[in-house]
Amino acid sequence: MVLLEVSDLDAGYGDLQILEGVDLDVADGEYVTIVGPNGAGKSTVMKSIFGLTEYMGGSIVFDSREIHGYRPEDIIQTGVGYVPQNDNVFPSLSVMENLEMGAYILDEVPEDRLEDVFDRFPILRERKEQKAGTMSGGQQQMLAMGRALMLEPELLMLDEPSAGLAPDLVDDMFDRIDEINADGTAVLLVEQNAKEALRRCDRGYVLVQGQNRYEESGDELLADEQVRQDFLGG
Ligand SMILES: Nc1ncnc2c1ncn2[C@@H]1O[C@H](COP(=O)(O)OP(=O)(O)O)[C@@H](O)[C@H]1O
Ligand SMILES: [Mg+2]
Known part of the structure:
Protein backbone atom coordinates (compact mmCIF):
# COMPACT_ATOMS: atom_id res chain seq x y z
CA MET A 1 0.00 0.00 0.00
CA VAL A 2 1.25 3.48 -0.86
CA LEU A 3 1.89 5.54 2.27
CA LEU A 4 3.32 8.71 0.74
CA GLU A 5 2.67 9.82 -2.81
CA VAL A 6 4.22 13.04 -4.05
CA SER A 7 3.08 13.90 -7.57
CA ASP A 8 4.30 16.60 -9.89
CA LEU A 9 5.41 18.72 -6.97
CA ASP A 10 6.58 22.27 -7.56
CA ALA A 11 7.95 24.11 -4.53
CA GLY A 12 10.58 26.59 -3.45
CA TYR A 13 11.31 29.56 -1.23
CA GLY A 14 9.50 32.86 -1.70
CA ASP A 15 9.33 33.37 -5.46
CA LEU A 16 12.24 31.05 -6.12
CA GLN A 17 11.16 27.71 -7.54
CA ILE A 18 13.49 24.82 -6.66
CA LEU A 19 11.46 21.64 -7.27
CA GLU A 20 9.98 21.05 -10.71
CA GLY A 21 7.51 18.24 -11.13
CA VAL A 22 8.97 15.93 -8.52
CA ASP A 23 7.34 12.51 -8.17
CA LEU A 24 8.14 10.29 -5.23
CA ASP A 25 6.37 7.53 -3.42
CA VAL A 26 6.99 5.44 -0.35
CA ALA A 27 5.02 2.29 0.40
CA ASP A 28 4.04 1.11 3.87
CA GLY A 29 7.22 -0.06 5.59
CA GLU A 30 9.42 0.73 2.60
CA TYR A 31 12.93 2.21 2.81
CA VAL A 32 13.50 4.83 0.15
CA THR A 33 16.53 7.01 -0.34
CA ILE A 34 17.10 10.21 -2.31
CA VAL A 35 20.59 10.89 -3.60
CA GLY A 36 21.93 13.61 -5.85
CA PRO A 37 24.45 16.43 -5.96
CA ASN A 38 24.64 19.24 -3.44
CA GLY A 39 21.93 21.78 -4.04
CA ALA A 40 19.77 19.34 -6.06
CA GLY A 41 16.82 19.97 -3.77
CA LYS A 42 16.90 16.83 -1.62
CA SER A 43 16.36 18.71 1.63
CA THR A 44 13.76 20.84 -0.10
CA VAL A 45 11.75 17.70 -0.92
CA MET A 46 11.66 16.74 2.76
CA LYS A 47 10.91 20.27 3.90
CA SER A 48 8.09 20.43 1.36
CA ILE A 49 6.52 17.21 2.61
CA PHE A 50 6.71 18.69 6.10
CA GLY A 51 5.05 21.95 5.08
CA LEU A 52 8.12 24.16 5.38
CA THR A 53 8.46 25.52 1.83
CA GLU A 54 6.41 27.58 -0.56
CA TYR A 55 3.99 25.24 -2.30
CA MET A 56 3.69 25.96 -6.04
CA GLY A 57 1.76 23.00 -7.44
CA GLY A 58 1.25 19.26 -7.45
CA SER A 59 0.11 17.05 -4.62
CA ILE A 60 1.41 15.40 -1.46
CA VAL A 61 -0.80 12.57 -0.30
CA PHE A 62 0.03 10.86 2.97
CA ASP A 63 -2.06 7.97 4.24
CA SER A 64 -4.78 8.83 1.71
CA ARG A 65 -4.96 12.49 2.78
CA GLU A 66 -3.79 15.49 0.78
CA ILE A 67 -1.45 17.23 3.22
CA HIS A 68 -0.09 20.15 1.23
CA GLY A 69 -1.12 23.26 3.08
CA TYR A 70 -1.11 21.48 6.44
CA ARG A 71 1.05 23.04 9.15
CA PRO A 72 4.00 20.97 10.41
CA GLU A 73 2.24 20.24 13.72
CA ASP A 74 -0.71 18.82 11.78
CA ILE A 75 1.57 16.81 9.52
CA ILE A 76 3.19 15.24 12.59
CA GLN A 77 -0.31 14.21 13.71
CA THR A 78 -0.87 12.31 10.46
CA GLY A 79 2.18 10.12 11.20
CA VAL A 80 5.16 11.81 9.59
CA GLY A 81 8.35 12.17 11.63
CA TYR A 82 11.11 14.44 10.39
CA VAL A 83 14.70 14.83 11.54
CA PRO A 84 16.25 17.83 9.80
CA GLN A 85 19.96 17.88 9.11
CA ASN A 86 20.75 20.79 11.40
CA ASP A 87 19.44 22.15 14.68
CA ASN A 88 17.53 18.96 15.36
CA PRO A 153 5.55 7.80 13.02
CA GLU A 154 4.51 5.63 10.11
CA LEU A 155 7.12 7.43 8.02
CA LEU A 156 10.43 8.71 9.36
CA MET A 157 12.26 11.25 7.19
CA LEU A 158 15.98 11.58 7.94
CA ASP A 159 18.05 14.31 6.32
CA GLU A 160 21.74 13.34 6.24
CA PRO A 161 21.87 11.53 9.59
CA SER A 162 25.50 10.51 9.08
CA ALA A 163 26.74 14.03 8.30
CA GLY A 164 29.48 15.08 10.67
CA LEU A 165 29.82 11.66 12.29
CA ALA A 166 33.20 10.05 12.81
CA PRO A 167 33.68 7.36 10.11
CA ASP A 168 33.43 4.49 12.60
CA LEU A 169 30.00 5.70 13.71
CA VAL A 170 28.53 5.90 10.21
CA ASP A 171 27.92 2.16 9.90
CA ASP A 172 26.33 2.13 13.31
CA MET A 173 23.95 4.89 12.21
CA PHE A 174 23.00 2.93 9.10
CA ASP A 175 22.43 -0.18 11.24
CA ARG A 176 20.09 1.73 13.50
CA ILE A 177 18.10 2.99 10.55
CA ASP A 178 17.83 -0.61 9.31
CA GLU A 179 16.48 -1.64 12.71
CA ILE A 180 13.89 1.13 12.77
CA ASN A 181 12.77 0.10 9.29
CA ALA A 182 12.78 -3.62 10.19
CA ASP A 183 10.38 -2.81 13.03
CA GLY A 184 7.88 -1.55 10.45
CA THR A 185 8.53 2.17 10.10
CA ALA A 186 8.82 3.41 6.53
CA VAL A 187 12.00 5.45 6.01
CA LEU A 188 12.77 8.27 3.61
CA LEU A 189 16.50 8.98 3.76
CA VAL A 190 18.68 11.67 2.23
CA GLU A 191 22.38 10.83 2.42
CA GLN A 192 25.72 12.16 1.25
CA ASN A 193 26.99 8.66 1.73
CA ALA A 194 25.07 7.67 -1.38
CA LYS A 195 26.56 4.25 -2.07
CA GLU A 196 25.88 2.97 1.41
CA ALA A 197 22.38 4.44 1.38
CA LEU A 198 21.62 2.71 -1.92
CA ARG A 199 23.01 -0.58 -0.62
CA ARG A 200 20.71 -0.44 2.36
CA CYS A 201 17.47 0.89 0.87
CA ASP A 202 14.71 -0.80 -1.12
CA ARG A 203 14.41 1.92 -3.73
CA GLY A 204 16.23 5.09 -4.63
CA TYR A 205 15.70 8.32 -6.49
CA VAL A 206 18.38 10.46 -8.06
CA LEU A 207 17.39 14.10 -7.93
CA VAL A 208 19.19 16.68 -10.08
CA GLN A 209 18.42 20.39 -10.26
CA GLY A 210 15.05 19.95 -8.61
CA GLN A 211 13.90 17.17 -10.95
CA ASN A 212 13.78 13.38 -10.84
CA ARG A 213 16.54 11.87 -12.95
CA TYR A 214 16.34 8.17 -12.04
CA GLU A 215 14.06 5.94 -10.01
CA GLU A 216 15.09 2.31 -9.53
CA SER A 217 15.81 -0.22 -6.85
CA GLY A 218 18.92 0.64 -4.85
CA ASP A 219 20.81 -2.26 -6.44
CA GLU A 220 19.88 -1.21 -9.95
CA LEU A 221 21.08 2.34 -9.32
CA LEU A 222 24.34 1.00 -7.88
CA ALA A 223 24.83 -1.16 -10.96
CA ASP A 224 24.02 1.60 -13.47
CA GLU A 225 27.25 2.76 -15.10
CA GLN A 226 25.95 6.28 -15.80
CA VAL A 227 24.66 6.72 -12.27
CA ARG A 228 27.96 5.48 -10.87
CA GLN A 229 29.98 7.88 -12.98
CA ASP A 230 27.79 10.92 -12.53
CA PHE A 231 26.61 10.60 -8.95
CA LEU A 232 28.56 7.96 -7.05
CA GLY A 233 32.13 8.93 -7.80
CA GLY A 234 32.77 6.15 -10.32
N1 LIG B 1 15.73 28.79 2.82
C1 LIG B 1 16.13 28.90 1.54
N2 LIG B 1 15.90 30.03 0.83
C2 LIG B 1 16.29 30.15 -0.47
N3 LIG B 1 16.90 29.17 -1.17
C3 LIG B 1 17.15 28.02 -0.51
C4 LIG B 1 16.79 27.82 0.86
N4 LIG B 1 17.15 26.59 1.23
C5 LIG B 1 17.74 26.03 0.15
N5 LIG B 1 17.72 26.88 -0.90
C6 LIG B 1 18.24 26.63 -2.25
O1 LIG B 1 17.52 25.53 -2.79
C7 LIG B 1 18.37 24.72 -3.59
C8 LIG B 1 18.26 23.29 -3.11
O2 LIG B 1 18.76 23.22 -1.78
P1 LIG B 1 18.64 21.91 -0.90
O3 LIG B 1 17.26 21.37 -0.97
O4 LIG B 1 19.18 22.25 0.42
O5 LIG B 1 19.63 20.91 -1.69
P2 LIG B 1 20.29 19.54 -1.23
O6 LIG B 1 19.66 19.14 0.06
O7 LIG B 1 20.04 18.59 -2.35
O8 LIG B 1 21.76 19.81 -1.08
C9 LIG B 1 19.76 25.31 -3.48
O9 LIG B 1 19.98 26.09 -4.62
C10 LIG B 1 19.68 26.16 -2.23
O10 LIG B 1 20.56 27.26 -2.33
MG1 LIG C 1 20.41 18.88 1.93
Whole structure:
Protein backbone atom coordinates (compact mmCIF):
# COMPACT_ATOMS: atom_id res chain seq x y z
CA MET A 1 0.00 0.00 0.00
CA VAL A 2 1.25 3.48 -0.86
CA LEU A 3 1.89 5.54 2.27
CA LEU A 4 3.32 8.71 0.74
CA GLU A 5 2.67 9.82 -2.81
CA VAL A 6 4.22 13.04 -4.05
CA SER A 7 3.08 13.90 -7.57
CA ASP A 8 4.30 16.60 -9.89
CA LEU A 9 5.41 18.72 -6.97
CA ASP A 10 6.58 22.27 -7.56
CA ALA A 11 7.95 24.11 -4.53
CA GLY A 12 10.58 26.59 -3.45
CA TYR A 13 11.31 29.56 -1.23
CA GLY A 14 9.50 32.86 -1.70
CA ASP A 15 9.33 33.37 -5.46
CA LEU A 16 12.24 31.05 -6.12
CA GLN A 17 11.16 27.71 -7.54
CA ILE A 18 13.49 24.82 -6.66
CA LEU A 19 11.46 21.64 -7.27
CA GLU A 20 9.98 21.05 -10.71
CA GLY A 21 7.51 18.24 -11.13
CA VAL A 22 8.97 15.93 -8.52
CA ASP A 23 7.34 12.51 -8.17
CA LEU A 24 8.14 10.29 -5.23
CA ASP A 25 6.37 7.53 -3.42
CA VAL A 26 6.99 5.44 -0.35
CA ALA A 27 5.02 2.29 0.40
CA ASP A 28 4.04 1.11 3.87
CA GLY A 29 7.22 -0.06 5.59
CA GLU A 30 9.42 0.73 2.60
CA TYR A 31 12.93 2.21 2.81
CA VAL A 32 13.50 4.83 0.15
CA THR A 33 16.53 7.01 -0.34
CA ILE A 34 17.10 10.21 -2.31
CA VAL A 35 20.59 10.89 -3.60
CA GLY A 36 21.93 13.61 -5.85
CA PRO A 37 24.45 16.43 -5.96
CA ASN A 38 24.64 19.24 -3.44
CA GLY A 39 21.93 21.78 -4.04
CA ALA A 40 19.77 19.34 -6.06
CA GLY A 41 16.82 19.97 -3.77
CA LYS A 42 16.90 16.83 -1.62
CA SER A 43 16.36 18.71 1.63
CA THR A 44 13.76 20.84 -0.10
CA VAL A 45 11.75 17.70 -0.92
CA MET A 46 11.66 16.74 2.76
CA LYS A 47 10.91 20.27 3.90
CA SER A 48 8.09 20.43 1.36
CA ILE A 49 6.52 17.21 2.61
CA PHE A 50 6.71 18.69 6.10
CA GLY A 51 5.05 21.95 5.08
CA LEU A 52 8.12 24.16 5.38
CA THR A 53 8.46 25.52 1.83
CA GLU A 54 6.41 27.58 -0.56
CA TYR A 55 3.99 25.24 -2.30
CA MET A 56 3.69 25.96 -6.04
CA GLY A 57 1.76 23.00 -7.44
CA GLY A 58 1.25 19.26 -7.45
CA SER A 59 0.11 17.05 -4.62
CA ILE A 60 1.41 15.40 -1.46
CA VAL A 61 -0.80 12.57 -0.30
CA PHE A 62 0.03 10.86 2.97
CA ASP A 63 -2.06 7.97 4.24
CA SER A 64 -4.78 8.83 1.71
CA ARG A 65 -4.96 12.49 2.78
CA GLU A 66 -3.79 15.49 0.78
CA ILE A 67 -1.45 17.23 3.22
CA HIS A 68 -0.09 20.15 1.23
CA GLY A 69 -1.12 23.26 3.08
CA TYR A 70 -1.11 21.48 6.44
CA ARG A 71 1.05 23.04 9.15
CA PRO A 72 4.00 20.97 10.41
CA GLU A 73 2.24 20.24 13.72
CA ASP A 74 -0.71 18.82 11.78
CA ILE A 75 1.57 16.81 9.52
CA ILE A 76 3.19 15.24 12.59
CA GLN A 77 -0.31 14.21 13.71
CA THR A 78 -0.87 12.31 10.46
CA GLY A 79 2.18 10.12 11.20
CA VAL A 80 5.16 11.81 9.59
CA GLY A 81 8.35 12.17 11.63
CA TYR A 82 11.11 14.44 10.39
CA VAL A 83 14.70 14.83 11.54
CA PRO A 84 16.25 17.83 9.80
CA GLN A 85 19.96 17.88 9.11
CA ASN A 86 20.75 20.79 11.40
CA ASP A 87 19.44 22.15 14.68
CA ASN A 88 17.53 18.96 15.36
CA VAL A 89 17.85 18.99 19.16
CA PHE A 90 17.33 21.70 21.77
CA PRO A 91 20.93 22.07 23.03
CA SER A 92 20.12 23.73 26.33
CA LEU A 93 17.49 21.13 27.28
CA SER A 94 18.29 17.74 28.77
CA VAL A 95 17.96 14.50 26.83
CA MET A 96 14.77 13.75 28.74
CA GLU A 97 13.32 17.17 28.04
CA ASN A 98 14.13 16.80 24.36
CA LEU A 99 12.30 13.47 24.24
CA GLU A 100 9.35 14.96 26.09
CA MET A 101 9.26 17.76 23.53
CA GLY A 102 8.94 15.07 20.87
CA ALA A 103 5.60 14.19 22.38
CA TYR A 104 4.44 17.76 22.98
CA ILE A 105 1.29 17.31 20.91
CA LEU A 106 0.07 14.63 23.31
CA ASP A 107 -1.55 15.40 26.65
CA GLU A 108 1.03 13.37 28.49
CA VAL A 109 4.35 11.77 27.74
CA PRO A 110 3.79 8.16 26.64
CA GLU A 111 5.95 6.17 29.08
CA ASP A 112 5.98 3.07 26.91
CA ARG A 113 7.30 5.04 23.96
CA LEU A 114 9.97 6.58 26.14
CA GLU A 115 11.03 3.09 27.24
CA ASP A 116 11.11 1.93 23.61
CA VAL A 117 13.34 4.85 22.66
CA PHE A 118 15.64 4.16 25.63
CA ASP A 119 15.80 0.46 24.67
CA ARG A 120 16.68 1.41 21.11
CA PHE A 121 19.30 3.98 22.16
CA PRO A 122 20.57 2.93 25.62
CA ILE A 123 23.03 5.84 25.69
CA LEU A 124 20.03 8.18 25.95
CA ARG A 125 18.86 6.43 29.12
CA GLU A 126 22.33 6.73 30.62
CA ARG A 127 22.48 10.39 29.77
CA LYS A 128 18.91 11.45 30.30
CA GLU A 129 19.83 14.33 32.60
CA GLN A 130 22.62 15.60 30.36
CA LYS A 131 22.17 18.76 28.32
CA ALA A 132 21.82 17.77 24.68
CA GLY A 133 24.28 20.40 23.51
CA THR A 134 27.10 18.80 25.48
CA MET A 135 26.77 15.40 23.79
CA SER A 136 28.75 14.18 20.78
CA GLY A 137 27.41 14.58 17.25
CA GLY A 138 26.46 10.91 17.05
CA GLN A 139 24.62 11.01 20.36
CA GLN A 140 22.75 14.16 19.34
CA GLN A 141 21.72 12.44 16.11
CA MET A 142 20.37 9.50 18.10
CA LEU A 143 18.50 11.91 20.34
CA ALA A 144 16.99 13.63 17.31
CA MET A 145 15.84 10.28 15.96
CA GLY A 146 14.55 9.23 19.35
CA ARG A 147 12.58 12.44 19.61
CA ALA A 148 10.96 11.80 16.24
CA LEU A 149 10.14 8.22 17.28
CA MET A 150 8.26 9.38 20.39
CA LEU A 151 5.10 9.69 18.28
CA GLU A 152 5.52 6.34 16.52
CA PRO A 153 5.55 7.80 13.02
CA GLU A 154 4.51 5.63 10.11
CA LEU A 155 7.12 7.43 8.02
CA LEU A 156 10.43 8.71 9.36
CA MET A 157 12.26 11.25 7.19
CA LEU A 158 15.98 11.58 7.94
CA ASP A 159 18.05 14.31 6.32
CA GLU A 160 21.74 13.34 6.24
CA PRO A 161 21.87 11.53 9.59
CA SER A 162 25.50 10.51 9.08
CA ALA A 163 26.74 14.03 8.30
CA GLY A 164 29.48 15.08 10.67
CA LEU A 165 29.82 11.66 12.29
CA ALA A 166 33.20 10.05 12.81
CA PRO A 167 33.68 7.36 10.11
CA ASP A 168 33.43 4.49 12.60
CA LEU A 169 30.00 5.70 13.71
CA VAL A 170 28.53 5.90 10.21
CA ASP A 171 27.92 2.16 9.90
CA ASP A 172 26.33 2.13 13.31
CA MET A 173 23.95 4.89 12.21
CA PHE A 174 23.00 2.93 9.10
CA ASP A 175 22.43 -0.18 11.24
CA ARG A 176 20.09 1.73 13.50
CA ILE A 177 18.10 2.99 10.55
CA ASP A 178 17.83 -0.61 9.31
CA GLU A 179 16.48 -1.64 12.71
CA ILE A 180 13.89 1.13 12.77
CA ASN A 181 12.77 0.10 9.29
CA ALA A 182 12.78 -3.62 10.19
CA ASP A 183 10.38 -2.81 13.03
CA GLY A 184 7.88 -1.55 10.45
CA THR A 185 8.53 2.17 10.10
CA ALA A 186 8.82 3.41 6.53
CA VAL A 187 12.00 5.45 6.01
CA LEU A 188 12.77 8.27 3.61
CA LEU A 189 16.50 8.98 3.76
CA VAL A 190 18.68 11.67 2.23
CA GLU A 191 22.38 10.83 2.42
CA GLN A 192 25.72 12.16 1.25
CA ASN A 193 26.99 8.66 1.73
CA ALA A 194 25.07 7.67 -1.38
CA LYS A 195 26.56 4.25 -2.07
CA GLU A 196 25.88 2.97 1.41
CA ALA A 197 22.38 4.44 1.38
CA LEU A 198 21.62 2.71 -1.92
CA ARG A 199 23.01 -0.58 -0.62
CA ARG A 200 20.71 -0.44 2.36
CA CYS A 201 17.47 0.89 0.87
CA ASP A 202 14.71 -0.80 -1.12
CA ARG A 203 14.41 1.92 -3.73
CA GLY A 204 16.23 5.09 -4.63
CA TYR A 205 15.70 8.32 -6.49
CA VAL A 206 18.38 10.46 -8.06
CA LEU A 207 17.39 14.10 -7.93
CA VAL A 208 19.19 16.68 -10.08
CA GLN A 209 18.42 20.39 -10.26
CA GLY A 210 15.05 19.95 -8.61
CA GLN A 211 13.90 17.17 -10.95
CA ASN A 212 13.78 13.38 -10.84
CA ARG A 213 16.54 11.87 -12.95
CA TYR A 214 16.34 8.17 -12.04
CA GLU A 215 14.06 5.94 -10.01
CA GLU A 216 15.09 2.31 -9.53
CA SER A 217 15.81 -0.22 -6.85
CA GLY A 218 18.92 0.64 -4.85
CA ASP A 219 20.81 -2.26 -6.44
CA GLU A 220 19.88 -1.21 -9.95
CA LEU A 221 21.08 2.34 -9.32
CA LEU A 222 24.34 1.00 -7.88
CA ALA A 223 24.83 -1.16 -10.96
CA ASP A 224 24.02 1.60 -13.47
CA GLU A 225 27.25 2.76 -15.10
CA GLN A 226 25.95 6.28 -15.80
CA VAL A 227 24.66 6.72 -12.27
CA ARG A 228 27.96 5.48 -10.87
CA GLN A 229 29.98 7.88 -12.98
CA ASP A 230 27.79 10.92 -12.53
CA PHE A 231 26.61 10.60 -8.95
CA LEU A 232 28.56 7.96 -7.05
CA GLY A 233 32.13 8.93 -7.80
CA GLY A 234 32.77 6.15 -10.32
N1 LIG B 1 15.73 28.79 2.82
C1 LIG B 1 16.13 28.90 1.54
N2 LIG B 1 15.90 30.03 0.83
C2 LIG B 1 16.29 30.15 -0.47
N3 LIG B 1 16.90 29.17 -1.17
C3 LIG B 1 17.15 28.02 -0.51
C4 LIG B 1 16.79 27.82 0.86
N4 LIG B 1 17.15 26.59 1.23
C5 LIG B 1 17.74 26.03 0.15
N5 LIG B 1 17.72 26.88 -0.90
C6 LIG B 1 18.24 26.63 -2.25
O1 LIG B 1 17.52 25.53 -2.79
C7 LIG B 1 18.37 24.72 -3.59
C8 LIG B 1 18.26 23.29 -3.11
O2 LIG B 1 18.76 23.22 -1.78
P1 LIG B 1 18.64 21.91 -0.90
O3 LIG B 1 17.26 21.37 -0.97
O4 LIG B 1 19.18 22.25 0.42
O5 LIG B 1 19.63 20.91 -1.69
P2 LIG B 1 20.29 19.54 -1.23
O6 LIG B 1 19.66 19.14 0.06
O7 LIG B 1 20.04 18.59 -2.35
O8 LIG B 1 21.76 19.81 -1.08
C9 LIG B 1 19.76 25.31 -3.48
O9 LIG B 1 19.98 26.09 -4.62
C10 LIG B 1 19.68 26.16 -2.23
O10 LIG B 1 20.56 27.26 -2.33
MG1 LIG C 1 20.41 18.88 1.93
